[in-house]
Amino acid sequence: MLKKQTVWLLTMLSLVVVLSVYYVTAPKDMNDSVAFMNDQTKTNDGKEKAKGDAAVQETEAKGEKVTSSIASDDVFTALRLQIEDQRSRLRDQLNAVVASTSATAEQKSEAMDKIQQLEALAEKEATLETLIKSKGGYEDVLVRADGDTVRVTVKAKTSSKQAANEIIQLVKSELKDMQDIAVEFQPTK
Template structure:
């Protein structure tokens, strides 16, 4: 009976090792040249889209309202934000792994890594919640106590719609500065 349990355990562990090995080999992080090319292409597109972006107007409440920008801009901005966070995480991981730094500095770097992950998760949750309010797409960018939101919608935007989004954000993230931009969809 003991031999069967050990055999099952061994086979389970070997299966796990094989699955993880296949995942590691086929993971997108291993294809660095392809990712670099895609990232550069997205940055080039973002630069050209920003140059072509329509003028902004500001209403009485201080919320910026964008008149028209391309659909690709959301994806490019998400990719750029993801690249920045990945770079920050890599830097922090290097600090955590460094034996030259004192333990408190490594602990601080680890805490910052955790905070980055939490912020990214909260942004995703907020984007989903904003979409459930009937908007086509939403891009949430939280940084240093400030939250910038760009909402794509066919609906007519108003101060009350922006206020609804601001209240939703304040429930999820403790901040005093929330900026909402409306972007009409085509």
């Protein structure tokens, strides 16, 4: 009887250790969102097409065309989800390198550094979006940093060179190493 208890205790302890290792190496920002959107829509004959400001989906119902449009708010949301999905996949790959037994310590260290850079970049993008919205009074802002380029899309009633310059200065103050900054204004409806 004592041997069975010992085996059971060792099994439970090993389970606790395995779960602890999983918890420590698991990504911190698990995305639990249920719905996913895509900014490309399909027509009834299966061809995909992408629209600039708003995506349009057409279907035929009893010989009539029924058209529905997705507002530009949804386009901003879809782009945010797409960026988050790409970064989540990259983060998963980097976490796999960190958890790998065949990776060297240097590779694991580089992967951890890249994970931290991704998290810092996402945080700075969110900060910039909030800062630009509050300072400019814009309806919506999307900041996308990729490599050494930053693309800022602003939903505003009017656009001006002065407003674009202020946005560029805000981005430069927050992301000092970025030199290629593009600002795009989208009209509100």
